[in-house]
Amino acid sequence: MAYSYEELAEIRHYLHQHPELSGQEYQTTAFLREKLEDLGIRVLDSGLKTGLIAEIGEGRPVVALRADIDALPILEQTNLPYQSQNPGVMHACGHDFHQTSLLGAAALLKEKEDQLEGTIRLIFQPAEEISEGASAVLATGLLDDVEGIIGFHNIPQLKAGKLAINSGAMMAGVEKFKVSVTGVSSHAARPDLGVDTVTAVTTMVQNLQLLISRTVSPFEAAVLSITHLDVGSTWNVLPKSGYFEGTIRSFNPKVQRDLKERFISIINHLAESLGVDVDFEWGVTPPVTYNDAALTKVVWEHSQGIADVIVAEPSTAGEDFAFYQERIPGVFAFVGSNGAPDAPDLHHDHMTIDDAAFEVSVPYYVENAQALLRYFKK
Numbered sequence: 001m002a003y004s005y006e007e008l009a010e011i012r013h014y015l016h017q018h019p020e021l022s023g024q025e026y027q028t029t030a031f032l033r034e035k036l037e038d039l040g041i042r043v044l045d046s047g048l049k050t051g052l053i054a055e056i057g058e059g060r061p062v063v064a065l066r067a068d069i070d071a072l073p074i075l076e077q078t079n080l081p082y083q084s085q086n087p088g089v090m091h092a093c094g095h096d097f098h099q100t101s102l103l104g105a106a107a108l109l110k111e112k113e114d115q116l117e118g119t120i121r122l123i124f125q126p127a128e129e130i131s132e133g134a135s136a137v138l139a140t141g142l143l144d145d146v147e148g149i150i151g152f153h154n155i156p157q158l159k160a161g162k163l164a165i166n167s168g169a170m171m172a173g174v175e176k177f178k179v180s181v182t183g184v185s186s187h188a189a190r191p192d193l194g195v196d197t198v199t200a201v202t203t204m205v206q207n208l209q210l211l212i213s214r215t216v217s218p219f220e221a222a223v224l225s226i227t228h229l230d231v232g233s234t235w236n237v238l239p240k241s242g243y244f245e246g247t248i249r250s251f252n253p254k255v256q257r258d259l260k261e262r263f264i265s266i267i268n269h270l271a272e273s274l275g276v277d278v279d280f281e282w283g284v285t286p287p288v289t290y291n292d293a294a295l296t297k298v299v300w301e302h303s304q305g306i307a308d309v310i311v312a313e314p315s316t317a318g319e320d321f322a323f324y325q326e327r328i329p330g331v332f333a334f335v336g337s338n339g340a341p342d343a344p345d346l347h348h349d350h351m352t353i354d355d356a357a358f359e360v361s362v363p364y365y366v367e368n369a370q371a372l373l374r375y376f377k378k
């Protein structure tokens with residue numbers, strides 16, 4: 001039996017009260033499993049520690065619907081009646097809303113199972129906030145036969161009732177780097193007897209600023225920020241080692257790959273000419289969330305009846321849905337969830353969701369899942 005929007009709001013409030021951190025979504029997973037089994041939906045044997053994959057319908061084509069389920073290490077300050085009961089942990093990114101939307105859609109699709117022309121796989125993904133969940137889901141192999149995938153994120157800056165989509169980049173590709181530099185320590189008075197790490201680090205930081213301004217097309221958006229450097233500890237000793245760290249972001253998968261390559265090459269060349277050793281550390285971060293043009297057209301068309309559909313402005317934040325899109329054509333949309341001029345942003349301790357947004361998020365999954373099945377059937 002399908003849920004009413006009031007029932008979905010109640011489920012979301014329950015989940016909101018019981019948030020769990022990335023990779024530790026044990027009770028959340030058990031809760032979802034029970035709800036899905038109550039609905040008669042097959043939960044697949046994925047081997048995932050947390051999160052789960054379920055299935056409705058049969059045969060090809062196979063399309064996937066994805067929602068994330070993890071919360072953040074934030075002390076909630078909303079004072080809502082359903083505020084987090086797990087102090088220091090909060091659904092401040094609205095993943096309580098995402099997973100409840102997918103549960104609501106699952107119930108509706110289960111009712112239509114006889115009419116489905118293929119299989120719909122439901123992904124309740126763990127660990128989005130640490131960019132590890134999508135890779136874990138892909139590693140199960142249960143997405144190998146999936147031809148198209150759909151997901152969304154709530155956006156507090158947009159009013160409930162609005163849906164924003166764009167063909168191409170929706171969210172930035174993110175690289176997180178740390179570069180360690182090692183020279184030879186010496187007395188400040190005799191730099192000639194050492195290899196100066198301070199000069200090496202600052203020269204690298206300066207030269208890297210040429211990367212965006214001199215190698216990226218003026219028609220592309222990209223940013224490189226070096227946010228932290230640490231070298232030396234006193235006035236009269238040239239230190240042996242130091243490091244700097246920061247991030248590179250862009251909206252074009254090729255630009256992002258090229259930037260990383262040139263970044264490494266600039267540093268290696270400088271290291272060679274300055275006589276220092278370098279070591280690179282790259283964080284686990286998502287590539288560009290890049291919507292498939294053909295599927296975006298299908299989703300755009302089939303969302304008209306359910307929402308006020310607008311063209312999305314890409315976000316400089318990253319999203320691990322991008323890992324699916326490297327392997328499977330997909331569409332990621334933004335669902336309006338507040339819209340007040342002073343609405344607190346995602347990851348804010350006052351962030352709230354307008355439950356009216358279910359009226360877009362649930363049919364977004366239901367209508368577009370069926371539209372994609374028909375699209376791939378041809």
Ligand SMILES: [Zn+2]
Nearest residue numbers: 093129346347
């Ligand atoms: Zn988040």
Ligand SMILES: [Zn+2]
Nearest residue numbers: 093094095153
């Ligand atoms: Zn999120």
